[in-house]
Amino acid sequence: MSTPVDTPAPATTGAAPAALDVLHRVFGYDAFRGQQAAIIDQVVQGGDALVLMPTGGGKSLCYQVPALVRSGIGVVVSPLIALMQDQVDALAANGVRAEFLNSTQGPDERRRVEQAVLAGQVDMLYLAPERLKLESTRALLDRATVSLFAIDEAHCVAQWGHDFRPDYLELSVLHERWPTIPRIALTATATPQTHREISARLGLDDAAHFVADFDRPNIQYRIEPKAAALQQLLKFIRTEHAGDAGIVYCLSRNSVERTAAALADQGIAALPYHAGLDAGIRARNQSRFLREDGIVMVATIAFGMGIDKPDVRFVAHLDLPKSVEGYYQETGRAGRDGLPSTAWLAYGLNDVVQQRRMIDQSDGDAAHRRQLSAHLDAMLALCETIECRRVRLLAYFGQEFAPGGRESTACGNCDTCIAPPEAWDGTVPAQKLLSTIVRLEREHRQRYGAGHLVDILVGKRSPRVAELGHDALSTFGIGADLGEQEWRAVVRQLLAQGFVAVAGDGYGTLVLSPTSADVLGGRTSVRMRREPIRASRPARATRRAAAQPDMPTEAVPLFEALRVWRSTQAKERSVPAYVVFSDATLRGIAATRPDSIEQLAEVSGVGAAKLETYGELVLEVVAAAA
Template identity: 75%
Template structure:
């Protein structure tokens, strides 16, 4: 971490409780501002240390920090993680019985709670507000603040009531935090939470440890399996699918291929979802296959990859989901496979969505930005950060930087394809999806082309120079550029207002060539083992075994004992004394007292 000046009490708390000797980036200034009683709106990427921005002020200021979080299923783990470092943390939510709730309420009123987690819907209950009136509140932290954005990807109606915090407790500072927000979402958070006078902190959205890669679908399950077998053997990861059926099939495929995978979607019984989430958090090397309902607030630091088998609906959602990889700062992968059918499906979903015309236009704009990211020949990271208003230089660590695609003049193929659509409509009064149009261009004699007499069209067979896969790439990219549209349930191809300029030759079309696939790579070492000597690897593995035993004994996720980054630091330093442990990241006073001697014994025995 970069050394930063900050008030002594906050810095002392950071070291004693959390085991770090300095703050990162804007953390010090945010904490200073909130400790002094100021309101703050914080945009900081996942893994950037948002939690410390309210945890430290809650410990420094008088009273209890009240954290508003939508993540009931994760509150127990959040409280366990804080308890492990000596913080008196509690939660109140619908999972508790009356006796447990009374115990927590009494502790809060008595001033024996440092942080109290509440679900937003509890604030609608007057008895909860009356309870807060009886205690001393250090601050309100509104976590996952983007949930207040009404047309955002994680909208929660209960967040709209949170303006009552300022109205009922005007003297209590508030800090709203989110890992991602466009300028529009940023403004909506400030408006709906009445944070007009708050100080805004916008950290860099860059996650340099994540390698972004996007490729065209070609048997996507097999593509995923190759990624996991060659680069992420034994790693924990998340695979996102659009539908419940796809989740089930993909999890079954991975399990049958020898990779432990669990499904997660809204159609599963609540107890199955809870059990699968618990296994993912507590066991090493589990792959969670899920819809986007899974992942928000997941604190698991060693997720080494996030894969998408379907096109995300927006760049904001994609960034939020991929940000769940590599929270510990170690190298991780964000991998996406998408194809023509994804584009057709997303367009159809927009057409059928609820909401007015303005809403559908917003969704279309989100999809267009996502397609532009997929089809760019420039650095993925530059384009991704530009979406959030941040300029950057090529990263050298994404697929387009490492294996640059070539741009080629696709004007003539575009004209051939658009002309075929025109002729079908004008000469036959027919409309078709991409498959039939490509068959006509390739001159394929199928029952369907022959039935409709398509061999009589002037464009029959004029596209034999490109393969089916290449033509589908042309269609996909013309859709991405707005030179082609799809209509109806079956993805009928249609021209747009911009198509005429291509047909007349007034507009050139540049297309992207998929780079040659890199030869199959040998399995890669786990990120935490990179650059370690054999003896250090042996010690790291011994530390992981010890950690697993501790976690099982306590019934908590392994990362609550120690994260991989801390175990790696121990393996590198090989400490022999308690004083030497104090110098390592992630070992605060409580963890040193609880685990220090055992850690030294593992090191000595290795």
């Protein structure tokens, strides 16, 4: 293998002139970022590549530029059928001849695309993996001149990953049937284990491997105890992200619909999305989210992969994600434009109980359940850490946090850095809880959930406690020094650390774990996290102004005028607003106020096709604002 899978490939200092020309002429950028130049050079020269790069890092350019430099058609294998039209529209706006083939098309449309492919009239062709399984599609590619194969969302091939797609296992056909055509596989999420699995399954062990920095410094990671989750979410949106586009993830379809309805009742433009909705409703809601400003999508994890909307300002989770990989992938959909964004999670005791129960009841063998448990344990460790969340998140992907090239133990932009929590010795409370579980099983031969255990510990004679005679237990009231919420935090952290287990009875009752005896016997101490008193968040406008040094105050009116103009153009052309111009490009126009086509061409993100399509119209908006 030319580059070990766990070692980032070296960056190069530049790219071939042809690649730089495409970058500037087609996409309107003057220079590559990070390892883009090295990756592009590798593929342009006919080599294979495996690329791990965070969302917003510019993965698409890593195969789009080589496809336009090399002779023939760039074939992109993607699971994102619902987004292919938008991906094609975005390329077409830059003057790239792009098409797709998937199950949404009728025979006449597929025939038109196939004829264009054979006539050499297509630069980029998007294929769903199930379409590539068809012999007719493979025969089409045999007859065409293919410049490269790009495998997008490559983590879908990993069975231990968070978004496994069986059709991806068939992609070994690419190097078996077309061994001379370079392949580039790309993903935004992979642990070292998933990385190795992608490499092995796709036959890329001898490819060049590029591992970019996974840090997203513009995203503020925050996890808070769940009390009244919906009210917490409402407060978060209203005080920090009013009018912003965002995504709210829920675990169940019912929760999605309830949450979307509740937000809408409070005047927030919220829409639901889950696999149980009618396909037409899903398509309309996704289209509105992509094309309109300020829409909040409430969804299960069925939504989001491949979403290119750059101005998603927050991603919120109302339920605990099943893995750190899933959490990172989902939160990475915020702030693709590099502007300040928030990853917010409300997490509570019931989340832990529910996830443990789901693992116990899951299909699959013991090894599969162990893997699910390992994923959950890592997610719980991230939630319960008293250290910098960014440092722990990056460590999960095998990276160290080193801002400015210096090793550091804190990022300064996560909740544990902004308001550090206190660590305390929770051994005695843990022993009290475990003793209560022991006595209930020994004296009453029964198991109970967290709520009942907490009632006993705080000395609360609820009707159920009194009816069952549990107020006669020796542990009744011995935990009165802590409040009910504090006890729920104790139970949550004991579950997270594995000192308490969820019984496999389907009711979420709690039992001793293999390590409980060490705690009861005083051989193991239990360190816990005490939530700090949170300072009020800085005003939204203040935070944004501080984060946009390239956006002088006097440029804001022009920026807003350009956004209104962009919205009109997007509606007229039935494309997402970012396909016209991104916010970053509009900020550049507002800051420089170009008064000629030549000056406008110097703004980042304004390529030749967009200059021809929109140039004069943009200059009219600038002149009117002046």
